[in-house]
Amino acid sequence: MTELDRIVQEIADEMAARSDRGTVAHYIPELAKVDPAGFGLVVIDADGHIAAAGDADTAFSIQSISKVFTLTLALGKIGDRLWQRVGREPSGSPFNSIVQLEFERGIPRNPFINAGAIAVTDVILSGHQPREALGEILRFMRFLTDDPSIAIDEAVAASEQRTGFRNAALANYMKSFGVLDNPVDYTLGVYFHHCAIAMSCRQLALAGRYLAHCGRNPVTGHSVVSPGRARRINAVMLTCGHYDGSGEFAYRVGLPGKSGVGGGVLAIAPGKASIAAWSPGLDASGNSHLGRVALEALSKRMGWSIFGV
Numbered sequence: 001m002t003e004l005d006r007i008v009q010e011i012a013d014e015m016a017a018r019s020d021r022g023t024v025a026h027y028i029p030e031l032a033k034v035d036p037a038g039f040g041l042v043v044i045d046a047d048g049h050i051a052a053a054g055d056a057d058t059a060f061s062i063q064s065i066s067k068v069f070t071l072t073l074a075l076g077k078i079g080d081r082l083w084q085r086v087g088r089e090p091s092g093s094p095f096n097s098i099v100q101l102e103f104e105r106g107i108p109r110n111p112f113i114n115a116g117a118i119a120v121t122d123v124i125l126s127g128h129q130p131r132e133a134l135g136e137i138l139r140f141m142r143f144l145t146d147d148p149s150i151a152i153d154e155a156v157a158a159s160e161q162r163t164g165f166r167n168a169a170l171a172n173y174m175k176s177f178g179v180l181d182n183p184v185d186y187t188l189g190v191y192f193h194h195c196a197i198a199m200s201c202r203q204l205a206l207a208g209r210y211l212a213h214c215g216r217n218p219v220t221g222h223s224v225v226s227p228g229r230a231r232r233i234n235a236v237m238l239t240c241g242h243y244d245g246s247g248e249f250a251y252r253v254g255l256p257g258k259s260g261v262g263g264g265v266l267a268i269a270p271g272k273a274s275i276a277a278w279s280p281g282l283d284a285s286g287n288s289h290l291g292r293v294a295l296e297a298l299s300k301r302m303g304w305s306i307f308g309v
C-alpha cells in the first residue's frame, strides 16, 4: 500500500462518518432518486498507479463534467474560433442563469455554464445528425478510458428532456441572437444526452489523465491535445468549473476542477494526478459538498494545490 493509497482510504473513511452531505439535485427527477450516502474517490498518478476508495466503481450521472470533454472536442473541431461564440471569463452566476445573456448579446460567459455548454454542443453537432454527434462524444469517452462499456443513462436523459425548460429558454434565447446554428431541439437533445453519460470515479479519473499530463495519456503515450490546449482547458476549469463556487474551490482545493449536479467532481493536479470524487449531495451552488471537502483534504495532504503548500 502506497502513501497515496493510505491517504485516499483515510479520506473515504472520514467522509463516510460525516453527516453533512448536502442535498441531491431535485430539478432533474431521475437524479432526485439517488441515495445521498454514496461516496467515491479515485486518484491516478503519473505512473498510472490507481488509488481508489469507497464507491469507486459505482456509475453516476456525470452531468456538467461532460462539458470538459465537449469543450475539448469543439476546440479540436474549430480551434480558437470557438472563443468567438463563447467567452472564457467566470460568470459569478449560477450555472443555469439567464441574465448575463441579454447584456452580452447571447454570447455566454464561459463554456461551463449551461448556456456556454449548449453553444459548445451546437459546434460539435454542426454537419452531423444528433445521433452521430452523440456517437462522437461517446467514442471519445471510450477512447480516453479504454473502456467500451461507457454509455448514456437513457432514463436520466429522458427525465431532463421532459423538464429542462430553463435550458430550452437559454437555447432559444441564444438562437435569437444567431449564436446557435442548428435547430434548438437537436442541440438540446445532444446536450441532455451527453450530460446523462454514466461513469464511475475510476472511469472519470482515467478520462482526465490527458489534462494532468500535457495533453497525453502518460501510460500509452497517445496524444489527445497539445500541451498548450491542455493547459488552457485547465485554466478555464480553475476559473469557471464550479460556477459561482469557483473562487471557493480554488481557495480551498487549489486545483482545476469541474463539477456536475450528479455529485461528481473531476480535479486535475497538473503533472501529478487525475482525480475523481463523487458524493451526490450538493451545496448551494450545485457543487458536490463532500466531493469538495474530500478534495480539499487530498490536496492539502499531498501538497498538490497549484498555489503552494
Ligand SMILES: NC(=O)CC[C@H](N)C(=O)O
Pocket (backbone or CB within 6 Å): 062, 063, 064, 065, 095, 096, 114, 160, 167, 192, 195, 259, 260, 261, 262, 286
Ligand atoms: N451543473 C450541472 O451539472 C448542470 C447540468 C444539467 N444537465 C443541466 O443542464 O441543468
